[in-house]
Amino acid sequence: MCGIVGFTGNRQAAPVLLDGLSKLEYRGYDSAGIAVRDGESKTEIIKEKGKLKVLAEMTDYGKAVKGTCGIGHTRWATHGEPSAVNAHPHSSDDGNVIAVHNGIIENFQEQREKLIKKGYVFHSQTDTEVAVKMIDYYYKKYSQQPIEAIARAMVRIRGSYALCVMFKDFPGEIYCARKDSPMIIGIADGESYVASDVPAILKYTRNVYYIGNMEIAKLEKGNVTFYNIDSEVLEKQLTEIKWDAESAEKGGYEHFMLKEIHEQPKVIRDTINSVVTDGKVHFDSVNLTDEEMQQIGLIYIVACGSAYHVGMDLQYVIESLTSLQVRVELASEFRYRKMTLNKKSLVIVISQSGETADTLAALREAKEQGIKTLGIVNVVGSSIAREADNVFYTLAGPEISVATTKAYSTQLVAGYLLALQFAKARGEIEETKYNELLEAIYSIPDKVERILEDKERLQWFSAKLINVGDAFFIGRGIDYAIGMEGSLKLKEISYIHSEAYAAGELKHGPISLIENGTIVISIVTQNGLIEKTVSNMVEVKSRGAKVMAVTETGNYFLEDTAEFVCYVPRIEPLFAGSLSVIPLQLLSYYVSIGKGFDVDKPRNLAKSVTVE
Ligand code: F6R
Numbered sequence: 001m002c003g004i005v006g007f008t009g010n011r012q013a014a015p016v017l018l019d020g021l022s023k024l025e026y027r028g029y030d031s032a033g034i035a036v037r038d039g040e041s042k043t044e045i046i047k048e049k050g051k052l053k054v055l056a057e058m059t060d061y062g063k064a065v066k067g068t069c070g071i072g073h074t075r076w077a078t079h080g081e082p083s084a085v086n087a088h089p090h091s092s093d094d095g096n097v098i099a100v101h102n103g104i105i106e107n108f109q110e111q112r113e114k115l116i117k118k119g120y121v122f123h124s125q126t127d128t129e130v131a132v133k134m135i136d137y138y139y140k141k142y143s144q145q146p147i148e149a150i151a152r153a154m155v156r157i158r159g160s161y162a163l164c165v166m167f168k169d170f171p172g173e174i175y176c177a178r179k180d181s182p183m184i185i186g187i188a189d190g191e192s193y194v195a196s197d198v199p200a201i202l203k204y205t206r207n208v209y210y211i212g213n214m215e216i217a218k219l220e221k222g223n224v225t226f227y228n229i230d231s232e233v234l235e236k237q238l239t240e241i242k243w244d245a246e247s248a249e250k251g252g253y254e255h256f257m258l259k260e261i262h263e264q265p266k267v268i269r270d271t272i273n274s275v276v277t278d279g280k281v282h283f284d285s286v287n288l289t290d291e292e293m294q295q296i297g298l299i300y301i302v303a304c305g306s307a308y309h310v311g312m313d314l315q316y317v318i319e320s321l322t323s324l325q326v327r328v329e330l331a332s333e334f335r336y337r338k339m340t341l342n343k344k345s346l347v348i349v350i351s352q353s354g355e356t357a358d359t360l361a362a363l364r365e366a367k368e369q370g371i372k373t374l375g376i377v378n379v380v381g382s383s384i385a386r387e388a389d390n391v392f393y394t395l396a397g398p399e400i401s402v403a404t405t406k407a408y409s410t411q412l413v414a415g416y417l418l419a420l421q422f423a424k425a426r427g428e429i430e431e432t433k434y435n436e437l438l439e440a441i442y443s444i445p446d447k448v449e450r451i452l453e454d455k456e457r458l459q460w461f462s463a464k465l466i467n468v469g470d471a472f473f474i475g476r477g478i479d480y481a482i483g484m485e486g487s488l489k490l491k492e493i494s495y496i497h498s499e500a501y502a503a504g505e506l507k508h509g510p511i512s513l514i515e516n517g518t519i520v521i522s523i524v525t526q527n528g529l530i531e532k533t534v535s536n537m538v539e540v541k542s543r544g545a546k547v548m549a550v551t552e553t554g555n556y557f558l559e560d561t562a563e564f565v566c567y568v569p570r571i572e573p574l575f576a577g578s579l580s581v582i583p584l585q586l587l588s589y590y591v592s593i594g595k596g597f598d599v600d601k602p603r604n605l606a607k608s609v610t611v612e
Contacts, residue, residue, distance in 0.1 A: 001606040002076050002088075002102035003027045004183065005200050006164045006174045008069040009191030009221050013037075014062030017072035020193075020200035022052055023248065026256070026400045027196065028606035029074035030082035034059075035089040035098045038067035040171050043095060047073075047087035069172050071164045071194075073100035076606055079108065080125030090129040092136035093121065096168045099135070101128040102196055103160035103181040104611045111156065131157065135165060146175045147231050150216050154179070154229060160357065160611060164194055174219040178211045181610050182355040182382065185209045185217055185224055187238070192219040197608075198241055198379075199248035199398050206241040210381040239381060248398045255593070256600045257401035257493075261585050262452060264409045265445040268578070270395040271410040272417065272441060279438065281421045287390045288374065293425035296372075298342045302329045302362045303350040304609065306404045306488060307411060310350055310376075312481035313577045314415035320574060321423040321437075331358035332612070335365050347373045348418075352399055352407035353608035354382020363387055376414050378407050392418065401600045402607050403493050405585045408485065409448070412578050416441050440572035444579070447569040451582045458583055461548065461564045462590035465490075468519050471498040473584075474506065474540075475523035476533055482523050482577045486584030493592040493602045503536040516544035521584070524551040524558060525568075525576035537561045550580045 003024030007016045017034045032055045033047025044065055048054045052074065059065050073088035080086040088100040105111070108127035111134055116122070120133045131153060139149035146167050160180035167175070176183060176194050186193035188205040194217075195201045198208070209224060211217050215234065216227045226234040253259035275281050283289075299318060301311035311328040318326050331349070335358055341347070347366035351359045354377040363384055366373050375388030378396050385391050394410035420437055423429035429437075465471065471490055473483035480502045487500035501510050503522070514520070520540045524533050530551075538561055541547050549562035552570045559565050568579040592599040 001027050001608060001610045002196070003029065003074040003200070004071070004100050004102050004162055004164055004194065004196045006071040006176070006194035006219065007191070008172055008174055008219055010068055012062065012066070013068050013070035014059055014065035016204070017070050018052065018056055018059070018062045019203070020195055021072050021074050023199040024074055024196055025052065026402055026600060026607045027074065028076050028402065028601060030077050031075045031084065031087035032073065033075075033087045033089055034065070034070055034072040035091070035166065036065045036067035036070035037166055037171055043098060043166070043168070045089055045091060045098065047089065048084050049082050049087065069166070069174065071098070071100050071166060071174060078104055078611065079127045086124045086126050088128055090124065090126065090132045092132055097132050097136040097139065097165060099128065099132045099163055099165040101131055102162045102610065103179070105131055105157050105161065106159035107157065131161065131163060139167070144169070146170060147216055147218065147227050150175055150177050151229050151231055154214065162196060172221060176211060176217040176219065178215060179213050180357065180360065180383065182353070182608065183211055184381070185211055185219065187222065187224060190222040192222060192224055194219060198243060199400065202241065202243065202248050207238050208241055208381075209236045209238060210386070213383070241380070243397050248400065255401065257403055257405060257589050260399055260401050260406045261582070261589065263397070264406050264582070265449045265452070267396045267406050267410050268413050268448065269445040271413055274393070274395055275417055276438065279435065281417050281424070281438070283421055286374070286392045290425035292372070293422050296324065296344060296346045298345040299324055299326045300329055300334070300341065300345055300347045300366070301326060301350065302331050302334050302347060302359065304331050304356050304358055306408045306485055307350040307352065307359070309481060309485040309488065310408060310411040310415060312484060313412060313478055314419065316478045316481065317416060317574050318419040318422065321419050322426055322428050324422060329362070331356065331362040335361040341366060341369045341371045343371070345371055347371050348376060349373065349384055349388065350376045350411050351384050352378040352396070352404055352411070354379045354384040355608045355610050357610050357612050360384055360387070376411050378410070402602055402605050403489055403588070409578060409581070413441065413444060416575055437572060437574070440575055443571065444575065447571060447579055448582055451568055451579060455586050458566060458586045459590045462587055462594055464546070465494070465496065465519060465587070465591045466594045468496060468517070470513070471496055471519040471521060472510070472513070473498065473500040473521045473523065474503040474533065474536055476503050476529040477526045478574070478577045479523035479526050479529070479533065479580070482580050482584070483521070485581055486521060486523070486588070489585055489588035490591065492605060493588055493597065493599050494595055495597070495603070496591065503533045506536055506539065511539065511543070514540050514543040514545050518545045519548070520545040521548045521550070522562065523580050524549050524555065525580050526573050530555070534558065534561060550583050552576070
């Protein structure tokens, strides 16, 4: 989704804006622009279709643009094609109001028509230009005060927005407004920053404010004032970001995805250690009491994409350790399904960014129905983290690559710990079993490390996938859930069509797709289901499929059926997903780079999906 950066201080703004925008490239974009204010009067707007490099070259990497206050934007087209005209910043015709925007203004047509009747002319097809001209209209019609003009526009805008606005009459100031789109404000000595995400400003400051929904902020050099929609001043706490700047850089790896895959042992360990001390899980930070866990009868896990796949895996884990029933729901479906939620339930929303629009809406729906909510979230201070009743923070650190790896793994392990704690609080697990399972969770980071040490074999196998058109992932139980994630990873970064099927479903239709040379990747880790999956592998092989298997060390008999077998260390079967997913991440990575694709920024995708 679009990225926003703003800066006001005493140094040249354009290089700071371009640098910040480059840290937001992972969000996906098709055009970029900056507006920089030089003193009292002159504001220069430079925008172009294409990569940031184009903008950097046009401005001598920002050095050619004078001025110490500015806003910048990377645009991911929603209303109107990617073009220089549609790129942000947008301006009122007299340059009174200049703004960048992330989000979608749903009633922009209606507002546009009203403004046309008042004499406004539109040059772009964007909803942002409508917001700019609405603010300009209210500014001129009423008191000529930025906060009031923005507030008047905000109450009339339907949709989501993170807006950064500069007013001609207020040099050196940036005004920000937010509803349901991410935005943070950073502060340093004599400097103020605004950005869609932390990595954009981490190099300059770690001190941030979170601007709430329907709030406005005024940025001056080194000073920020917050207002509510009634223009009343709000007090805010400054938060220190713990992530270091290095964790948002590639650190010697060729791509963020590879770096993040390799960070998994550490971040899984950090996430475990955040709640486990003295051999016990402590949920004080999560704020969920034993009594609450005893009273719950049903858990809804609601999420999108890979986070949904985490939920699919956790369903098996929670149901096998406790008497709880689990329903896993796609947030985009859950939010619109008119259903009465079980009063004795807990809604767990899982989200790396904490800003996914559908997941956030699902959370709000649950809260509206009076249901207790728990967020498993990575980004501290994100909307979901702030709105959920309880939060379990995964400690994955900044995830830059669009395709998630380390956040997925930490979400999974957070879910294991949650399942274990539910079982304990409800008296459904014996002490020895509890200790055994906790020990198994503790062993995950080292075992992931071992898988990563043996990645060359996967690299070799990946070459066989480069020219295939279709791939199928099969498995049963947890292996099916992991197949879903493996399939998504492969398709999103290598653009190979792939599907995941519960192996037992093959005969009910999908097997007709198997022909000579079709790739079938089978995940085989679940005791009691292995023989059944092997017979499915035999079925597809006899119809010409090339079969690969991911299984545990010792299952050498799979080599009779599969052309290539990847072994992962043995672990308690309930937690096997945390290991078997690693080769699938690596495989997708190697296929993507083998095909010459931009693995960190796959086409058409954005890192956090903040609009529907
Ligand atoms: C796939 C991927 C996405 C996200 C999904 C949810 O690799 O990263 O499917 O998992 O968009 O995002 P979050 O976790 O930020 O809510």
